[in-house]
Amino acid sequence: MVTSITSFGRSGLYDWMIQRVSAVVLLVYTVFMIGYLLMNPGLDYEQWSALFENTAMRIFSLLTLLSFAAHIWIGMWSVSTDYIKPTGARFVFQSATGLLTFIYVVWGIQILWGV
Amino acid sequence: MLVSVYRYNPETDDAPSMQDIHIDIPGGKDIMVLDLLQLLKDKDPTLAYRRSCREGVCGSDGMNMNGTNGLACITPLSAVVENDKLVLRPLPGLPVIRDLVVDMTQFYKAYEKIKPYLINDTPPPAIERLQSPEERAELDGLYECILCACCSTACPSFWWNPDKFIGPSGLLQAYRFLADSRDTATRERLTELDDPFSVFRCHGIMNCVSVCPKGLNPTKAIGKIRNMLLQQAT
DSSP: OOOOSSSSSSSHHHHHHHHHHHHHHHHHHHHHHHHHHHHOTTOOHHHHHHHHHSHHHHHHHHHHHHHHHHHHHHHHHHHHHHHOOSHHHHHHHHHHHHHHHHHHHHHHHHHHHTO | OEEEEEEOOTTTOSSOEEEEEEOOOGGGOOOBHHHHHHHHHHHOTTOOOOOSSSSSSSOOOEEEETTEEEEGGGOBHHHHOBTTEEEEEOOTTSOEEETTEEOOHHHHHHHHHTOOSOOOOSOOOSSOOOOOHHHHHTTTTTTTOOOOOTTGGGOHHHHHOTTTSOOHHHHHHHHHHHSOTTOOOHHHHHHHHOSTTTTTTOOOOOHHHHHOTTOOOHHHHHHHHHHHHHHHHO
């Protein structure tokens, strides 16, 4: 068994499942947003902010944001362990990815709750 | 026709190079790539490659022919030659010992990791452990692997992490023992595989399936291992 302390859930199966589940959430959110924009061609500010004031929409958006963060970590972790062989450089890359993901999550929540 | 062969002798060469050799096929027949290699060797006896059974059973002459891995002995020229040219290279991703001969240590280590033998601690019966025809049928498409390494060396995940990712060949063998009704170490075998590398570096691109000279399907076996892991863990 290969041990790894930087992967998302330490277990390959767990990472694999989170990656699949988060991908489905991202897909559903994307389809919903595209559908919403297509069905509301003359979208104005009032309607747009009303959509995001809705609690269900906030739950959906936050779920998507967190899925996005987990998906980024698992995906970028895989890419970095494939292509960046020097441990130091890989650690820097993974730290930068982690920091950026964290910033996106906090920033995203701020935007969602700022409506 | 023109044959371009990868040449490298670490004792005399600084770097590998490609040697272009023009050769006429006697009688213009559609011979196997291995026969062509013998013709090349007659011209230049310093050319090194592995071969043994010359009928696709021993798995010695796996190599990269015009960009695709396969066994030279069962690959006719008509199947690989394009525009009267053939490029022969060693299997990609493994260290080259000389010319078309690669160091298979990493490949065998991955094979060793999956414990390629029956584990059964129950008292052995007087004659043998029996299987029903259905239980035996579970092993079809798995036991036929000849360990030629064509699949694993066609797999980018194996190129990048040969020490951590088991590779298609090893995983096909792993499932061969997981699926065996006589093996009792299923749980321990699965526990060994449940990390982010051993099985889960497979992204299902199926290079292994497209090159396997025996027509086996490692991707399918890997999917079955994943399902067994899921069933055990959920």
